[in-house]
Amino acid sequence: MALHEEFRQFEIEVGQIVEEMRVFTEEGKIATYIPELRHADPDALACALYTKNGTCVSFGDKDRKFTLQSVSKVVALALAVMDSGEEQVFDKVGMEPTGGPFYSITRLELTSRSKPLNPMINAGALTVTSMIGGRTETEKVERLLRFIRELTGDDTTTYDRAVAASELKTADHNRALAYLLKGEGVIDSDIESLLDVYTKQCALSMRCCDLARIGFIFGHEGRSPETGEQIVPVPVARMVKTFMVTCGMYNESGELAIKAGIPAKSGVSGAILGSVPNGMGIGVYSPALNEKGNSRAGVELLKRLSRHFSLSIF
Amino acid sequence: MALHEEFRQFEIEVGQIVEEMRVFTEEGKIATYIPELRHADPDALACALYTKNGTCVSFGDKDRKFTLQSVSKVVALALAVMDSGEEQVFDKVGMEPTGGPFYSITRLELTSRSKPLNPMINAGALTVTSMIGGRTETEKVERLLRFIRELTGDDTTTYDRAVAASELKTADHNRALAYLLKGEGVIDSDIESLLDVYTKQCALSMRCCDLARIGFIFGHEGRSPETGEQIVPVPVARMVKTFMVTCGMYNESGELAIKAGIPAKSGVSGAILGSVPNGMGIGVYSPALNEKGNSRAGVELLKRLSRHFSLSIF
Amino acid sequence: MALHEEFRQFEIEVGQIVEEMRVFTEEGKIATYIPELRHADPDALACALYTKNGTCVSFGDKDRKFTLQSVSKVVALALAVMDSGEEQVFDKVGMEPTGGPFYSITRLELTSRSKPLNPMINAGALTVTSMIGGRTETEKVERLLRFIRELTGDDTTTYDRAVAASELKTADHNRALAYLLKGEGVIDSDIESLLDVYTKQCALSMRCCDLARIGFIFGHEGRSPETGEQIVPVPVARMVKTFMVTCGMYNESGELAIKAGIPAKSGVSGAILGSVPNGMGIGVYSPALNEKGNSRAGVELLKRLSRHFSLSIF
Amino acid sequence: MALHEEFRQFEIEVGQIVEEMRVFTEEGKIATYIPELRHADPDALACALYTKNGTCVSFGDKDRKFTLQSVSKVVALALAVMDSGEEQVFDKVGMEPTGGPFYSITRLELTSRSKPLNPMINAGALTVTSMIGGRTETEKVERLLRFIRELTGDDTTTYDRAVAASELKTADHNRALAYLLKGEGVIDSDIESLLDVYTKQCALSMRCCDLARIGFIFGHEGRSPETGEQIVPVPVARMVKTFMVTCGMYNESGELAIKAGIPAKSGVSGAILGSVPNGMGIGVYSPALNEKGNSRAGVELLKRLSRHFSLSIF
Incomplete structure (x- = not known):
């Protein structure tokens, strides 16, 4: 299979996974304690993967902007x-x-x-x-x-x-x-x-591909994917991923470390940043939250992607 | 450089690191709340590495037996x-x-x-x-x-x-x-x-090479290093390493995850089990503890080994 | 009014108050965590007053035995x-x-x-x-x-x-x-x-008049109401009443101190011991408890008796 | 003994007690977290008693002004x-x-x-x-x-x-x-x-006789000692004394309730307000504090006065 074909196949698979996960948005709830966040669309789900070759593929409601929280x-x-x-x-x-x-x-x-x-x-x-x-x-x-x-x-x-x-x-x-x-x-x-x-x-605001690029940089020793320039020093990029594993997902951190094993950080806007060491950068947005305050569909998506592509660091 | 030479070099380097770390035993204290543990030798330091090729190299007071706690x-x-x-x-x-x-x-x-x-x-x-x-x-x-x-x-x-x-x-x-x-x-x-x-x-008791072998098995999908037999199922071996990172070192877990990045579990006897995913199994014993209850020299040794051999998972 | 008449009047008044308070038993619940206590009659209400002249008057279900807890x-x-x-x-x-x-x-x-x-x-x-x-x-x-x-x-x-x-x-x-x-x-x-x-x-078991006698002794410098013999030393009788005020009613102690001002101690059986310094000894039993674990009707009865007879120490 | 003689005797006794308690100032420490309070004289001790007949007798450094805190x-x-x-x-x-x-x-x-x-x-x-x-x-x-x-x-x-x-x-x-x-x-x-x-x-500021007058009013149903006018409603005066007993002395409240039994409220300035129901109003000032944050000599003085004049409400 040619590389181009392989990539096409990858896109189809992830696209299917993302759409399968959309059902979980129904089980979540929009955060209400910040008034402006109440306007979010509870059905929205967007996912971007920033891959080794420096390109971003994105799925679902990929043009929605959201705040990082x-x-x-x-x-x-x-x-x-x-x-x-x-x-x-x-x-x-x-x-x-x-x-x-x-x-x-x-x-x-x-x-x-x-x-x-x-x-x-x-x-x-x-x-x-x-x-x-x-x-x-x-x-x-x-x-x-x-x-x-x-x-x-x-x-x-x-x-x-x-x-x-x-x-x-x-x-x-x-x-x-x-x-x-x-x-x-x-x-x-x-x-x-x-x-x-x-x-x-x-309130920093962006789209899922922007978020995935951040994850990619943290995952690749802090270097720019285009120029290789050191945006973040190596030990800082490593430290950031460590905190993402031990306490990035509120009191669901331990569970997600076991079930996905991907350094990840969530926000009440429904954003999740994922950063696979030497692997993909991941940007997820889905504002319907579970009772721990994490994106309901986002958490399921991370677990599913980890299993599908063997992304766990453990 | 022949493989044999390379391994010899590796042994010399680790041997030096272990001896350099021995000075930290002076800063620690033997646990006293279990009467039998009080008899431990506060100066002891032992380290074993179980490496990819299935052999164990050990250093320092490597024949001391200790309990796992x-x-x-x-x-x-x-x-x-x-x-x-x-x-x-x-x-x-x-x-x-x-x-x-x-x-x-x-x-x-x-x-x-x-x-x-x-x-x-x-x-x-x-x-x-x-x-x-x-x-x-x-x-x-x-x-x-x-x-x-x-x-x-x-x-x-x-x-x-x-x-x-x-x-x-x-x-x-x-x-x-x-x-x-x-x-x-x-x-x-x-x-x-x-x-x-x-x-x-x-009170399970062993030497540092035994401990390093356990770390190796957890690090290699739960398989026996000799027969490849599945001693522990793959997801269990992964889960164990996750808990070692998030809470294996009492309230020094976060700090060690940042500074060493090796899944590790300690005991008040001064034992530390280390398990590098797809890498070495590590067994350390040094009973002089720091104020967090972890082996003083053992913690320093893990950090040093991680830096020296780039063992961090992050 | 002759003393005898006055006492008769007193009995009538208290009898009325006790019956008026019985309605509160409906708002309480029997304790269930000790299996044997589940058999208690949720409608029961008994009250005894041990008065200055060394006699006990009792009202309601006064012959019920209950445990002190x-x-x-x-x-x-x-x-x-x-x-x-x-x-x-x-x-x-x-x-x-x-x-x-x-x-x-x-x-x-x-x-x-x-x-x-x-x-x-x-x-x-x-x-x-x-x-x-x-x-x-x-x-x-x-x-x-x-x-x-x-x-x-x-x-x-x-x-x-x-x-x-x-x-x-x-x-x-x-x-x-x-x-x-x-x-x-x-x-x-x-x-x-x-x-x-x-x-x-x-599990010490008694009737409300027994309890009221205990309250009388604690309220009168620890002396026997008949012989004047020192059953409890003076400072001990005083100390006991102090603890009853500051922490005798679980986390309703402060509120009852304000609203009744009578040293009192409750149990999950529905018993309440009251001890007015230099005044009455009070024994109450009513097993239906409020959400703080105190006898629902008992608490109301203490407040009412305090107002009616000006029993507050404050 | 004539009333005048009796009062004279009372003054002599209290004066002696106050001077005996002054030694405790040496065991206390001035509060330092509010800069202005650091200027207080650590040896100071003042005490005022506002008695039934509406007069105030005061002792020690009775003209010092202090803040209530x-x-x-x-x-x-x-x-x-x-x-x-x-x-x-x-x-x-x-x-x-x-x-x-x-x-x-x-x-x-x-x-x-x-x-x-x-x-x-x-x-x-x-x-x-x-x-x-x-x-x-x-x-x-x-x-x-x-x-x-x-x-x-x-x-x-x-x-x-x-x-x-x-x-x-x-x-x-x-x-x-x-x-x-x-x-x-x-x-x-x-x-x-x-x-x-x-x-x-x-930062309300006064002398010990002012404080004793407040205690007298709270102790006498909230009425002015001169005119009998209701300054504070009866139930409010009672409630205030209750809080003084259950939580007026920080985490020394329980102990003081047992050892003195006088409704009292302290401040980090070294002030203590005492209010005996139907009895004296007490104002104490001594800025050297014990480790609970209460006036060291003041606490001893309250205990001693309570024993000497049988002031406990229990």
Whole structure:
């Protein structure tokens, strides 16, 4: 079979899998706590695979734009480590997974008075964002935009203003976390500025192929798929994938590590970023969530793709 | 360079690394809560690598015997899933990592009244052991011995009677956990019998090459390195490695996943089992522990070996 | 109005109040976790007042016998302090109220590794019972029976064998607590013997007038209402009432302190002991419980009696 | 002995007791987390007794002014219940004591997502302050000042500007609590305005005789000692004393209830308000604190006064 034929076959298979998984959207529910997210189409399902040869194939509702939400935590982590150094970042944030839900203040208090458990829970993510380079709020947002555009390879990638504004209005729980961390000396910044940067970070908006390209870069030592340029240092790309496995899927992380074995990070928008070491980059979007807060169809799709193409790292 | 030369070179390099790591034994402390473990030699360090060609090379105090302690949790998990089925086991025990310490009753109560978080915390491990096949205590212990002997390839592998007896005498915390789980309907067995099996399981005794062979089998789809026979089913071997990454090293799991990226499980005896997917099996013993309860020198050795031989799965 | 007339009037008023409160029994539920308690009559309501002149008036289903359950915790506390000394008891058990539910293991772990918060939670009560005088289980039970008979003034008071046996069979949660405390060095005794004494203590059986007499003694400096003999030392009688106010009614203690202001201790059998300093002793029995585990009608009755006769200590 | 002689004797006795207790100041430490409080004199001890005949006798460093800090929580509670009604207040705040420390966020999350445990912990106190009458921040502060002046009987009573400003600067932990409660719909107000009122409330400043007068009013059905006018409704005065017993002294409340039995509320400034039902009002100031955050000498003084004059309510 010619390579072209083989690829055609691959496209047909994935297309079928994606359509089979669409039925799971019916079992999920749209997130409602951020007002702007309520407008999402509960039946939507999109999937993109960024493959070894540097091309992206996408399926389903592939032109829908969506915000990253918690998926942005891995982007911000990479950037903060690049800007402030690994030592500085992990002096303020721990490395340990947690079985608890993402909003947990309890875990923050119980295990360590002065250090959020890891960069994937909100307390940790807020701390990480405070360590993105830039003297002002504007500089930090610009720094973040420059970085995300390198990752997507698209100079027009930006945040969704309506979603960012909507999140800022309902950010009292994150505001509470941030002030708690400030009171304990973990966060140094002005809190309102930090929340402004953080909500814009969460509102970064893109299509599934953009997301798959990010996964591909993290999976290939942080290098640009076109130029081979080092966008993210090798150890940072590796670290990001590690957090994706141990705590990327809220308290479904352990289960997905067993059943799919693909480093993955989800957001309440229904986005999932997948990054197979030395393999595909995966971008999924399907906003109907399961009770753990992960995309219902997205989780099933990852498991199915992993089995079909033997993608598990274990 | 001839293969033989290359292997000789490999031996020299690892031998040097092991001796360089021995200095870390001075920073650790022997576990004291099980009286029999207090007799261990705090300076000891042993390391074995079971390599692709099915041979074991070992270094340092390689003839010391040691008990598995919590390392036995992964062995018991594989066995319980083989005997009772994945569905039955994970109906009783969760799959999620936890940032908390291994003895946590708090975590048991807070996140789920009826299900320990995962099979690596004591509450989960006790539940898992209750699902090893056998109608009586004696049958269960025999089943366990048959299985461990298949894994080590040594028909004389057994448990250390003195350590087992010593643990049984000081098992009140585990007894409490077990009765709590019985009260909640998670464990069905007679608790004293269960504790007897559990302490014998923890007291399984071997040398570092035996441990490395177990790691090799888990790393190679569960097959015997000599005969290719399926000792552990493929999905079970994979699942075991996943738990080793997400929660195999107590609350140092996340950090070791980042810094070494090797599926690993530790015990308070100072043992560490390492299992590189499609790569080496690793057995380490060094009883001086760090404040997280992991072998101080053992942890450093894993990081160093990973960097030196590029063993990270991420 | 002659004294006799006045007393007659008092009887009529209380009789009316008790019958008015009976409607609340419909809103409660019988405790089911101890099998023997399921046989209780959900409509039952009994109330006894032991008044200044040393007589007991009783109302409703006043001849029903019931077991003390957690009400026995105050009896055991008084006895343990008399037998082992205040210092010894409070070296092992704290004095602080807790807003959490009575079965909390969480609280035990979080606030103090080695000391239950107070003698009214199960962990504390088990520790207290371990300090009742007696070298053997039999001696301890005899000691307890001698003491309870002094308090009720009835030489036939004993425990209900069927209830004690039923509780022992379902005592796994208490067994877990006890082993946890033993593992931490708080409890010294053989745990099975301790549970035997503890379940007999909980199964002490009496009528509402017996209970009211106990409340009268605690309310009058620990003296016998007939002979003035010191059954309980003055500071012990005072301490017991303090614990009744701060943590006698599970997590309804604060609310009842505000709304009735009477030192009171409840049990899941539906018993409530009330003790007005220098005033009445109160015994209530009504087994239909509210969601906090207190007698539904009993709680309403205490509030009503307090308002009617101005019994609040505040 | 003439009444005048008797009173003279009383003064001599109390004076001796106060001076005997001064030695305990050496065992305490000044609170340091609010910068302005660091200037306090660690040796200071003042005590005032407001007695039945409406006069105040005071001892030690009786002219020192001090801020109320957490003592103000009972004042604000009385006022909020008067302004917003008992039902409204306890719809938002619970009534149960807690064994945990006063800053606990954990307790807030664990037992109830939407309701602080009681009005004496910071989360509850902030909620209570938000229910003081007044449309603006200025109106609320004026309302509070009018009320405190009725209680002290001194039209010049006001807050200490330097302390209030100092607290506002270091209020990030309280800010975090307030935003958390806002996010959960418990608090409705603008948070910065609320914190402004709250810090002024905590900074209310007076001498020990002023404090003793407040205790006298709460102890005498809320009536003015001179005019008999109802400053606080009877049930509110009673409720306030109940909270003082069950949770007025942080996690030393249970112990002090047993050892003194006087309704009391402490603050980190070293102030303690005591209120004997139908008896004395007590004002103590001694800024050297014990490890529970209560005035070291003040606690000893309360115990001693209670024993000497038989003040226990139990």
